[in-house]
Amino acid sequence: MLKIQQLHKSYPIGDSSLHVLKGIDLSVEKGEMVAIMGSSGSGKSTLLNIIGMLDEADEGNYILDEVPIKNLTEKKAAVYRNKFLGFIFQSFNLINYKNALENVALPLYYQGLKRKKRQEKAKFHLKKVGLLDWASHLPSELSGGQKQRVAIARALASEPKLLLADEPTGALDTTTSYDIMAFLQQLNDEGKTILIVTHEEDIAAMCKRIVRLKDGVIMEDNIVEQVRAETYV
Amino acid sequence: MFDYDLWREIFQSINKNRTRSLLSGFTVAFAILLFTILFGLANGLNNTFSKAFVDDAANAVFIRPGRTTKASKGLQAGRKIQFKNQDYDYIKSDFDPSIEFITSRIYRNVTASYKNEKNNYSLRAVHPDHQYIEKTKIVQGRYINQRDMQAQTKSIVIGDLVRQDLFLNEDPLGKYINLNGISYQVTGVFKDDGGDDEERFMYMPLSTAQLIYGNNDYVDQINLTYNPKYDYDQAIDFSLDLEKKLKERFYVAKNDQRAIRVFNMAMQNKGINQMTSVLGILILIIGMGTLIAGIVGISNIMIFIVKERTKEIGIRKALGASPRAIISIILIESILITTIAGYLGLLVGVGVLEWSGPSLKTYFITNPSVSQSLVLAATFTLIAAGTLAGYIPAKKASKIKPIVALRDD
Numbered sequence: 001m002l003k004i005q006q007l008h009k010s011y012p013i014g015d016s017s018l019h020v021l022k023g024i025d026l027s028v029e030k031g032e033m034v035a036i037m038g039s040s041g042s043g044k045s046t047l048l049n050i051i052g053m054l055d056e057a058d059e060g061n062y063i064l065d066e067v068p069i070k071n072l073t074e075k076k077a078a079v080y081r082n083k084f085l086g087f088i089f090q091s092f093n094l095i096n097y098k099n100a101l102e103n104v105a106l107p108l109y110y111q112g113l114k115r116k117k118r119q120e121k122a123k124f125h126l127k128k129v130g131l132l133d134w135a136s137h138l139p140s141e142l143s144g145g146q147k148q149r150v151a152i153a154r155a156l157a158s159e160p161k162l163l164l165a166d167e168p169t170g171a172l173d174t175t176t177s178y179d180i181m182a183f184l185q186q187l188n189d190e191g192k193t194i195l196i197v198t199h200e201e202d203i204a205a206m207c208k209r210i211v212r213l214k215d216g217v218i219m220e221d222n223i224v225e226q227v228r229a230e231t232y233v
Numbered sequence: 234m235f236d237y238d239l240w241r242e243i244f245q246s247i248n249k250n251r252t253r254s255l256l257s258g259f260t261v262a263f264a265i266l267l268f269t270i271l272f273g274l275a276n277g278l279n280n281t282f283s284k285a286f287v288d289d290a291a292n293a294v295f296i297r298p299g300r301t302t303k304a305s306k307g308l309q310a311g312r313k314i315q316f317k318n319q320d321y322d323y324i325k326s327d328f329d330p331s332i333e334f335i336t337s338r339i340y341r342n343v344t345a346s347y348k349n350e351k352n353n354y355s356l357r358a359v360h361p362d363h364q365y366i367e368k369t370k371i372v373q374g375r376y377i378n379q380r381d382m383q384a385q386t387k388s389i390v391i392g393d394l395v396r397q398d399l400f401l402n403e404d405p406l407g408k409y410i411n412l413n414g415i416s417y418q419v420t421g422v423f424k425d426d427g428g429d430d431e432e433r434f435m436y437m438p439l440s441t442a443q444l445i446y447g448n449n450d451y452v453d454q455i456n457l458t459y460n461p462k463y464d465y466d467q468a469i470d471f472s473l474d475l476e477k478k479l480k481e482r483f484y485v486a487k488n489d490q491r492a493i494r495v496f497n498m499a500m501q502n503k504g505i506n507q508m509t510s511v512l513g514i515l516i517l518i519i520g521m522g523t524l525i526a527g528i529v530g531i532s533n534i535m536i537f538i539v540k541e542r543t544k545e546i547g548i549r550k551a552l553g554a555s556p557r558a559i560i561s562i563i564l565i566e567s568i569l570i571t572t573i574a575g576y577l578g579l580l581v582g583v584g585v586l587e588w589s590g591p592s593l594k595t596y597f598i599t600n601p602s603v604s605q606s607l608v609l610a611a612t613f614t615l616i617a618a619g620t621l622a623g624y625i626p627a628k629k630a631s632k633i634k635p636i637v638a639l640r641d642d
Contacts, residue, residue: 054551054636074631075555082553093548093639097249109238110553158553 001193002028002051002162007060009046020046021057022216028195030161033188033226035204036197038213045166047213048197052085052164053077065161082110086155090167092147094139100150101126101135107158125153129183145176152183163187163194169203181206182229202227243566250538257534258574261618264527265575265611268520269582273603275516277590280600282505289427290366292333292463294472295496296324296455296479305486314483314492318443318450323482324457324475331460331471336360337452339442343412345435347399354395356412356435358442366456367425369436374406374421381420381438388441389417392432393424415445459499465506468499528618535567535626539633546630547638556631563630567623568616575615579608 009021020043028034038044049055050062053069062069064084072080086107087093094103105122113121126132129149139147148168155163165184169177181203188194188208196207204210205227212220247254298314321337339358344351363369364376372393381388389410396405409416417437425431443450459468476495477487485492539546546559586602603611 049636052551054634054639075557078550078553078555078558081551087551089639093544093551095545095548097245106549107552109242110549110555110558115238154552 001030001032001065002026003061003063004051005061007047007050007057007062009043009050009055009057009059020216021050024060024216024218026211026218026221028193030193031188031191032209033185033194033207034196034209034211035207036195036211036213037199037201037204039199041215042213043216044197044199044213048164048166048195051162051195052087053081078110082107082158084161086158086160086163088148088151088155088163088165088168090170092139092144092151092171094147094150094154096139099136099138100131100142100153103139103150104154104157107154111158122153122157125156126150128156129153143176144172145179148172148176148180149183152180152187156187161193163192165194165196167198168196169198169200177203178229178232185226185229239561239565242562243569246562246566247570253534253538253541254570257531257538258570258577260530260534260574261527261571261615262574262578262581264523264530265578265615266582266585267523268611269579269603270585271516271520271523272607273582273586275512276602276604277586277600278512279509282509289498290334290368290458291498291502292458292461292468293366293498294457294459294475295494296457296475297494297496298454298483299491299494301485301489301492303486303489305489306484308484312492314485316452316455318452320479320482321452321455324455324479327478328471328475331463331475333458333460334362334365335455335457336363336366337439338363338454338456339439339446339451340453341442341446343435345395345399345410345412347408347410350399350401352395352398354433354435356437356442358437358439358446360439363436363456366458367431368427369423369425371421371423374419376421376423377436377438382440385441385444386438387415387417388420388438390421390423390436391419392434393422394429394432395435396422459497463499465499465503469497469503472497472499524614524618528622531567531571531619532622532625535563535623536629538566539563539626539630542630543633543638546633547635550633550635551639559631559633560627563627564620564623567626568619571619571622572612572615575611575618579603579611 004024004026007021007024008019010017010019012018024047036044036047046055050057053072056072064080067080069080095106098106101119101122104126105118108118108121123132123135126135129152131146131149131153134142134146139150142150163184168184169180172180184194184196185206196203198204205224206229207224208226209223210220211218296316298316301308301310301312301314304310316337318337321335325332325335336359341356341358342353343356344353357363359377360382361377361379364371369376371390374390376390377388380386389412391399391405391410399405399410400408405419405422408419410419423432423436439452459471463471472495476493479493479495480487480489483493549559583603590600590602
């Protein structure tokens, strides 16, 4: 599904440069739910950005679903992002002047789908996250948990191969966090591959595998016994 | 080609951000409004000038004989200069390449009657070329022609007001009117932009008049139009040369201003032309200035908008928007705002001109308006301006990196 070999990335800072990723090897199979952990500055966000094609590695290979991701033009990157990936962000990143349904339908617009088809699909995914009744509400009229659900529906809308979540519960209280995690677990049960960047141990424990990063290298990579989020709710 | 969804996106964006859309639109609308009004006023001034001389051909030259005021070559002052057919022939042949049309003219006042109607009119006996020099418009029948000249026919062409006076509602063509006891057949009716006075004239063949009134070959005046390919300076040189040669021909002192007067339209046209072109350039500079200010204004606002929407653009890119899609959104929004606002400005400007037009007559401004072609040109300018104003911000927007835009802060 996802294969990363000897990935290096550094950022220039003034005259010197900061070596953020120092040779990462990682492979993720279909249906996995992986937590990427690490303190701030460990390189976990950079890794996620590279996996998300929002950033490009300096060195190393990255193969996603048997497609080598290298030297992408902006246009190609846009197409791959749309086709392969669904993003879930800490701060939701919904477009504030579009209602829930329009937000969910946006990636489908960039897929070039007809309006009717888009509405149909967006409604389906909004129903899946349990917010069909809120379809015509603006993000400002939704609670944090609801916003993140809309964001998840949007990430699912283009039916991506991989869900990338960057601190998806970082802006939510514990109860809502578990609620969201329960939903992500449910998606994983249905076969979705999910990558979650987090620094919270309890959230990481709800995944099936924990990868720990420190100073740009993988320190630990363990399969864990998944804690079901429902038990907390 | 028409991307319904793209327009939906853009309308939504404009609609949801009314203040900034209105603000940027206002700049452009105001610039176009000023531009339109300035242009209209300049046009109005131009109209006043050109209307004053619409009567005759713009390249007309009038040659009038008078009396000498200075003794010359043994001849006394006060001598009357009389033009004859041979002078007409002389000018026509010796200045051939410089002349487009040429006619002699004899003036007579006549009493004309038809049935019970009777009135006094001015009669002009002319060559056929006269029609083009005077810009006479035939509305019925025909003008004097070469055959009339040769056969000395008793044909007459009457002004429309003469027709109204004498013929009332009757068709005048082929009818005979009586001029001081002699019958003439009406061959044509004309109109003239010079106004009512011009339409009270009658025209008849020069040769006929010479035969009937005096049986001589005298003419009162010679009019011509210079070669239309000449520029003003060439035209003025030509008429100066003509004046000099005529003075020599009639033994008139070089500095005698009254014996032979050559009036060349090119002289006054040159002055007017210079003035209006200077005025036009001035208006163009001011207009362009306002327009550029408007474009810079909207460009500024678009840059601000892009900054404000950085996050949104980042989200769109993360969701799979290509750089092209981002450029389209920003660019079309800019073009749309510019075009709509500009058109509003144009409409208001035209409205102001329409409304204030009649009261501006006292300030030498006649019918201030903007032409169809200017409106068309303005439309294209607006679209181009919108593109220009939107392009840099759009390019900037397309270069936004999603990771930078989405960074949580």
